[in-house]
Amino acid sequence: MNDTSFMTQTHVYFKKVFRIALREKAWKFVLFAAIISFIVASITGQDMFKDFNKANSGFFTLTSACIWIGIFNSIQSICKEHEIIRAEYRQGLKISAYITANVLWQALLCLVQSLIIFAICCFFIDYSQSDYLLISPYIENFITVYLLTFGASVLGIMVSSVSGTPTTAMTIMPFVLIIQLIMSGVLFELDGITEGISYITLSKWGMSAFGSVADLNHIDLVVEGVTVPNKANDFYDHESARLFLAWLWIFGLTAFNGVVSVAALKLKNRDS
């Protein structure tokens, strides 16, 4: 006996999500990404690598912007369709195919957004001042921007899947964002439990990736016009292994959020 396969359903739903997103003016998300990245890069970009504080806060703002843009892409995508999903699940929908189709759409949308974000950043930030770790600081920074935005989109899908209604999802979103900002390790020193929790935030690994590519540990700290040596942060080590580890964590968290989304929807529809 044959059910329609996972691949077939993923294909059907990807086409559907894509078609409907275009009708619902998905270009708005691209425009928002452009506006936000322009504001962030224009304010933080100039002379960013001359001072540790400037570089640190600049990357922190960029990290936050990527996470905000990503979550905003998808936070309402699933929860507004719970009743539709329930009806379709009864008809033979595979939840895993449905989530995969949404994740693939987000991967595409985030690619376009990341290209625009990074293009605007390049206009204001002189990435050539960094030494490359793997290929080029441009590509390494672009991959980080993309992984962060896409990871945040899947985080948004997870929150949307868990939430019963769009209102609930929008209520949860600020808490998720605040946790991401606090746990990045930039605003506050983290230790003990909070440091443990920070390992499961995209912001920590986003900062680690940006910091390691830019070699933040070797950018001097300027205090009241006096240059002082910067206190080294292990997560900003200018090493390819450090960069890989950060990307791997972001990828792992993204995959985890995808799995949680599928589980949450299956749980919600267990009686259907």
Add this chain to the structure above:
Amino acid sequence: MDEEKTVGFAPASSSGATLLIIDKNCRPTVVPLRGNMTLGRRHSGPLCDILVDSGIVGRRHGEFLYESTQNAYYYVDNNSLNGTFINGYKLEKYNERGSKAYRLNDGDILRIDRKMLNQPHPEAVIMIFCLTLRYDERWKLTDVGRYANITIGRGSNNVIKLTDMAASRNHAVLRRNGPSWLLFDNGSANGVSLNGREINGNAQVFDHDVIKIGNTTIIMFGTTLVYNNPRESTGNLSVQIRKKTVDFGRKTLLRDINFSVESGDFVLILGGSGAGKTTLVKAILGDGKADGMIILNGHDLYANFKSMKSQIGLVPQFLTLRVNDTVKNTLMDIADIKLDRKNYSKQEKLQRIDEIMNKVGIKSLENHLIAQLSGGQKKKVSVAYQLVGFQKVFICDEPDSGLDAASRTQQMEILKEIAQNEKIVMVISHEPDDAVDADTGRSLFTKVVVLAKSSRDGAGHLAFYGGVDDAKRYFGVDKLQDIMKEINPPFEGGKGRADYYIEKYYSQGR
């Protein structure tokens, strides 16, 4: 050369179960089952109700027993010499009178034969218990003696060409294997069963074995294959709810709901607020399982929920479709989900959704976004959406709400037409008197379920189940919606006679 014939026999009651009998002459005969009936050999002594020409059938071989409370048939073998096999297993002697009573499910295969089923006796008899088989079913006999491979499916290149839409294009193949055959499932959408059991990949087929593909029954008889060309049929839906509780059993929402609906019925569900209409619908859908059974075509929905849930579709009160997609894309996507690519070509899917759009009157809207449609048109799309698969039962929650009187009637006419195509349609409606035939002025509904909330236990009970005219007489009203006035409490503008009608219904032993 195929020989096609319409089998002659007494017409079966449309509401009853039937027994398909194939004897030594390879002649399919359908016998309607009407209550308790005995089975035996045709001979000169006292006659049984069902007579079979076979030397290996006993004079009073077995009995079919009807259990009215369960609306089910049982079979007992009367300790006959050769016994009775059901789905390949012989009924064992239980006491001096016979075997244990076996509850028959749709499609069960009874066989009277000697011990070696793979070497059937020349006078062996096959009987199939059916709930969906029609007395005017057409049967084909095809001589397959010259074939080494017998392909079966809807495709025109098959040896056995089926018209049943539940069959795949290239559904299965029989390959000669010495004196027997090997049956292969070609990765079909709906599977293949052999002697009542679904096969996994392939299985060995012997003479007298019964193959079931979708709604088609194929019987191997020497070098002849006997098979039918069934119409799409639903059979019977039996609702048997002892109770439905919530809050960990503290609150009972429904109690003692028992009724049975036939294929072709258009059923109205009536009930005041809190009487349990939505709870009943959810129980029938299996979304909120009750303490009891929902039997569709002899199969328990709750026990086979995963495989059966798609046979019961819900047309919800509020739209559950993506409004920024076109009508055609919406239907095509669900066709892609329900009908796999391997077995249904794109052309066949397009043809099916075209038929459905024409049937519900939305063909001209196929390229419109659902958001652009009126309330009535959206409801039609919801109905069409449910029709794409092979659902047998449709439950519609207020399909006429928010529509003007003309649209309400039109909507009900569409649902009635669906029911007439051998489906079951159940409708919750607050304007039931608008659903009338334009020519005769008679109600479109064939049955009415009335739920009423008892003041004694606060649960919804059955206050009536039966035909429309009977319902009006029972409640002493001229209009269906006046039934609500009889059973609703005074604070809702009713006469508060719910308890009276519940007791009346039970006291009449309905």
